[in-house]
Amino acid sequence: MRCWLLLLLLGFALTPLHAEDGYRLWLRYDAIKDQPKRQQYLSQLSSIYIDDENTAAKNELTIALSGLLEKKPVFTPAASAGLIITTAKNISDKKIKSALTAANDEGYVIGWQHNKLFITANTNAGLLYGTFRLIQLIQQNESLNNLFITNSPSLHHRILNHWDNLDRSVERGYAGQSLWKWHLLPGYIDPRYRDYARANASVGINGTVLTNVNANARVLTDTYLKKAAALADVFRPYHIRVYLTARFSAPIEIGGLRTADPLDPEVKRWWKNKAAEIYQLIPDFGGFLVKANSEGQPGPQDYQRSHADGANMLAEALAPHGGIVMWRAFVYSHETPDDRAKQAYTEFKPLDGKFLPNVILQVKNGAIDFQPREPFHPLFGAMPQTPLMMEVQLTQEYLGAASHLVYLAPLFKEVLDADTYQPVAGNSVASVLQKNKNGGIAGVANIGDERNWCGHPFAQSNWFAFGRLAWNPAISSKEIAREWIRLTFGNNATVANTLTPMLLQSRETAVNYMTPLGLHHIMAYGHHYGPGPWVANKPRADWTSVYYHRADSTGIGFDRTATGSNALSQYAAGAQRQWENPATCDEKFLLWFHHVPWNHRMQSGRNLWEEICYRYNTGVSEVRDMQTKWHKLKPYIDEERFEQVRMLLNIQEENAVLWRDACVAYFQTFSRQPLPANYPQPAHSLDYYQQQNFYYMPGNPG
Template sequence: MIRTKSFLSLLLLTALLSLQLTTRAEDGYRLWQRYDQLPSKNHLKQYRQSLGEVMVQGSSPTLTVVKEELQTALGGLLGQPVTITENSRKKEILVAGTPASSALIKGLNLEADLQKVGKEGYVLVSKKAGGKKYTVIAANTDLGVLYGSFHLLRLLQTQQDISNLQVSNSPKVQHRILNHWDNLDRTVERGYAGFSLWDWHKLPQYIDQRYLDYARANASIGINGTVLTNVNANSLVLTPDYLRKVKALADTFRPYGIRVYLTARFSSPIEIGKLKTADPLNPEVIAWWKNKVDEIYRYIPDFGGFLVKANSEGQPGPQNYNRSHADGANLLAQALAPKGGIVMWRAFVYDNNVPEDRAKQAYTEFKPLDGTFKQNVMVQVKNGAIDFQPREPFHPLFGAMPKTPLMMEFQITQEYLGQGTNLAYLAPMFKETLAADTYANGKGSTVAKVIDGSLHNYSLTGMAGVSNIGNDRNWTSHPFGQANWYAFGRLAWDHSLTSEEIAEEWIKMTFSHDPGFVAQVKNMMMGSRETVVNYMTPLGLHHIMGWDHHYGPGPWIKDKPRADWTSVYYHRATEKGIGFDRTKTGSNALAQYAPDIQAQWGNPATCPEEFLLWFHHLPWDYKTKSGRTLWNELCYRYSGGVDSVRAMQKTWNTQQGKVDKERFKQVQMLLTMQEQDAKMWRDACLLYFQTFSKRPIPQELEKPANTLEYYMSLDPKFVPGI
């Protein structure tokens, strides 16, 4: 009897330990690269049979990374040790390599397939040869093998059938780059996940493991470049002391296919070169930049090039010397061209001394320069013309510069979308812009076709994302912020992917394969960005956030050093109505778009309601498509945003027990914060706009909890990321 009790106790203890192991707390550090044993017995049987031994021929740094990643990942996913070998006698085997590195790959007659995928692409195929069955990862380059390996691992992590693989994949965009707005003192402008990853003080001697894991994560989603420093640049990063540190990072990232880029402060010839001018046409300045570029390449032979913010928000630039943006970009491009480097020249420019609509200024300055930039210059354009708002119409420059490669700039960090505390899945926002039709060459001339070069035959293509990564243990502060980093990489590689399939991949790889969990959380994610738009800036309202820190509502902001840094400049609310008239009767910014778009958006009746107040100033009693007045529709949109956050809370609460306790609780607490934020946005905005509309909030809707004066008195201190 005692022995039976002891045996039962042992069984119970074993069961409890097993339960703890399967639901152990996690801090999110592993991102979507959680290589835990897969739950499906059927998939495990298939995978173990065909992938238990891995043959990788070759010893380059990148192929060494491939071997390490496959051994670690497969060992974890399959729940058993995996052998990496250069020769195998088994009948079923995974083989990875290039025709140059692997005689086996060369003998499988994949030349026709490989010709189609270029330098970074790959094929995944199931092949039978010599009485053996091979699962093949083949590419033209070692880097392609690495990308193909991550694709195969993604198939395993999402439990796909790999018994008859016929995959051919290559990137649609050449330069897929993260922009880190990181300062040399380790603060991060618009960063909400701690301090900068780059510990400049310890570099170059100390290489943090996070640098390697950062490179692994980026390579797994196809990101191939990183701009290490803030666009509000510091010239010190171009000095030898810092170039030695940059070299250490470049050496670390190189095996993963990631090239480093730096931001170049235009006045560097003065600040660190001791010249009297930075005039781009001055011979001494030209010589200085050539010598500086030569110096950089001595440290970093594969240096990617420069990202430049010039003559915007107080940054120095060529206009200081009555030169054009093309003059400034071409100065750097000429120095970089012999080395294979590129210039990414930002089009985010606006000047408070220019009296016209800020939304027009980038187009006004850059459109006349089309065709004047050197071949290794891309003009980097934000998705919208103002500044990464929760929703903007696509930037009018897309489609307007057929002779100049345009590079997309998305903001992954949620500067205007609740920062590091709000859940907002941004893939639908990215897709909304990419799918927008510019009508540049007739119907179907989407922004995506501009970016991938197919519309205008650009020789250079690129997509940049302003990073949301910091040194928080889970990288992005909000666990769901990881999905935006992941989505950016996946869309930069292939913009035809849907938001839904990207979300489903990420959920399965990050949280759980449970079908109910995946379906409910995916639905929650898919509606989250629209939720944020509704409780912040519905119907085309924009730029009405808190002053400077941009956290929370501030529609009352006025009387600042610049008119276009105020909210009243954008919403223009009066007793007669609200909205920014950008039609012929207003700023006529609409004229920067194609005639087909002007015809649709210029009429309030046909303008998409999501852009209604972006382009039109309308009376409070204007009838919206719902049949409600504009005022009542605003009330319902703001209230609906709050209700949607509460629905997200309910959805998440039902997932308890399906994910680890730590991340479940973390998301639960952040959703509580988000509900408070949403209520504050709703109450503050409706009370403020009510002072103009003079109309009541519909009786059936929840009323504000405090007075307008209360919300206007709120001034959060030490908000991160300023």
């Protein structure tokens, strides 16, 4: 059995069925062409000792070195090994032991002792992460001489949220169907499941929520729990815990109870029994992710109970087993007419300190909904007695799906680095997340069953960046980009020097041609692909675009100051000061917080209308610049991936032009000002743009 598994894993790295189709992600273990460097690695890694229980690390080294060095590694006793991968038992060097003492349970140390290279850690998880880090250094042709690295994750929970349904559709998914072949589980284990685990472990992701937050209670039945257990068995050697979404009404739907009231003794008993059943099948089960009383989902408020009542009931059921409840703060009432940006804070701020310790409040990076740009959510820093987990979206629901090249690390960093001005919780959002041992970060996955995993080859960078920032929020977007480029496209300097600035600019480019200057939620209705600033007259006002941009003859933007919705008051005084005055407000958030006259003078000297035109046209120009740069890389990129990206950039350019022309034509009806002479007129009438519809967009099943 072990021989078969090893051959299967080697086949993944060495003999892909499709040449360069992106399947290998950043785990591309092609032979090193730099012969001096290759010989150096061969001499340093000629023999390896690894603790017997670390089969995942041993298998990965076998795959990696067989490909990179074209020689299968030799595993020997510690005394004769050049590389030793072990917990503390074989370590005597004081420097390494001191660093190991400072490392947490998942941290590792890579260093030299008596002419031997060591990877050491306090746990097997740390050894696996350290092994992947060493492999990545070799992939990038980095020197191992005098190497000394000590590294520990800053956040405990680093989790992918799959919005996957049991019928294998994926809500807001743009890379095919779900990876999980529920109809074949548990009997058939797709080899791709192990490759998925390897990719996650390589960037330090340690948890995966298998199912959609718009939950189906059936996943908690015996049949599906056995299927989830089969996936957990695959992920366990890679130290990835499985989580499930819990539908709050499950006691009624699959339990036969008359109520799901969280204070009802029978309901409590049902959840405790269900938790015990799950842990019998999945001993290291992570816990539940819950979306309750939001967008039609059932929850404790159906019984006049609070979110704390509901979360604590589930937490009590999981606590004896070490499980957690991730309770989403994305709630907005059907009845409450207040600014949607305020409602999560209004709902949860009074509950600070009322949740059990194993409840984590999962808060979106911004208060609306994964927009191309939002100010940080006001709950960060406002709940010092509650563990928080930031939720970001890797799948590009509002950023062109998988057809647009948008590198999201700058978006994540903008929020993580933001100053909350809440000293009681630490200043930055990242420090708020790190304050509690149960803090963390969750990413809505952009993964599907397409051969290259994410649809767009460059969308893989967002999966990679999420893992790297979840491990270390202080790392720069640039460092992550260069690392991903070298691991994914090789070590050619021209490629790295061309693609790095292109990636770093790409998110700002998308903001320019979609939602500049603080505009938000002006996408087409439902699928959110393409422009729709005219969207109105829907079942809810806050499901329309006109609710958010509020354009009229006097100006444009949502007044969230004291003269408007007063959402600004939910932030600490320091944050309020930087945004409260339109004359000094950071222009990237100007229309988020203010309704601004069309003739308002911008920092550029242009008036607001001219600045809007400038930003939309700049976005289009920047996409065209991306096309030019990519075309120049043709001699350095394999044909398959080059052509795929070339075609997708063409689609992005067409869509950027559509965004520009549609939005400029629409907003001009309010500004009543001519387009600046140096910009092209929209190619069609406003009516033409309003009739456009991208039918059957994936990712939003009916």
